[in-house]
Amino acid sequence: MVANSVLEGVIWRKARASESANGCLEVAFLGDGRVAIRDNEDLDNPPFVVTAHVWRCFMDGAQKGEFDAIG
Known part of the structure; x- marks a missing residue:
């Protein structure tokens, strides 16, 4: 679990494709090189x-379509 103080003031980003819809993942790049990921519909989590x-490996797979079978 990451300390709340690490998350204070971070900039959360989401994909442009989700601008017109509710429910998406948001990411924040932490100062120590880690990446935080959250569900913007469940901010209590x-x-x-x-x-x-790990983030680079995930992004590589996403860009290559390795997760396209979902949905």
């Missing part, structure tokens, strides 16, 4: 925090 390496 603590963010999931991963290392920069």
